[in-house]
Amino acid sequence: MLIKSITLHNFRQFKGKQKLEFSSDSDKNVTVLLGDNTFGKTTILQSFNWCLYGVADFPKDSNPEFLLNLEVANELAGVQQKCEVYVELILEHKGMEYIILRKQPYIDRGYGNWTALQSQLSVSYKESGITKQVREGEEQRIINxxxxxxxxxxxxxGILPEDELRLRISKLALDFTPSILVDQALATGILMTCNRMIMISRDTFLDAFEKVCDPDDRAAQILQFRTEGESLQNIGDLFELTRERVRQITVKLVHKFPLLFEDYFSEPYQYFHLLKAEFCGAFPDVAEEGYEYLSIRYQRGKIPLTSESLSEYKGTWKTQLNAFLHEKEVCNDKKSVSKTEMVMRVLISAY
Known part of the structure; x- marks a missing residue:
């Protein structure tokens, strides 16, 4: 993603139309903003946030919800007068130029009593020199x-512990609360959380299956049966195929899928030997179909999950696996105690 320019129109202290262009030179690709305090550096950064997410983080004592330039508001004050704030961001992504435009219209209800109307978001792009508009309702998805x-x-x-990510963000030289980047990305679905981990959002297997597969396609039907837990033999009998042919069809089809939510758990799947019930118990966010997807796409590990093997494991999900193992051991201890108590009661009753 390459940001080319941003244009502010009557946005906070920027009166009228103000355009800032950024360096796109590969050798000199840094643009530095210099200015005294209160001259608008933070406002420029917040304009990015507002254009992309529709929110801005201004100090509470500065009327943070009011985006219209105060000088313009005073000059145009009058019953039913209208005015508009907008921010336009032009960027390049995968060789295509995008224009993201967010507008905030205002109406004066009575000599300076400005009221914000419904904001408007539009996204367009240039393809072969022709500007095309993104379909209404698809704008935020494209931005995300x-x-x-x-x-x-x-x-x-694609995945980091939440504390580590927030620490990295806090080290960025920003003139606003850095955590707002994470919070807004979570709120808009760009990022997602799972057991104190933050990851770039991906479809689950079930969601992706609906998007990628035709339910009338034989290969899709075979994959559906397989991820529902049917054996290779049963599927082969149903479709008059060998077990190996069923396996080949499912492997070929899952490799057409993009990386999915379940792929974040491929590391422990390939490291430890965990049966479906154990794996889904350790990672309850992974559905049984998701486990079957992993079993098709990856080779299951051979190491049993024990305290000793977990101490050697340095992977992403060590904390969660440790919690699962501890809970499992506590449960086994309770069962063991219960059996002991039952034996004691039998012995006591015998006397």
């Missing part, structure tokens, strides 16, 4: 897909 490119530069593997 572009912003994933930004987050992929911070969350390189």
């Amino acid at each position: 897909s572009i912003l994933r490119a930004f987050w992929s530069t911070i969350i390189l593997e």
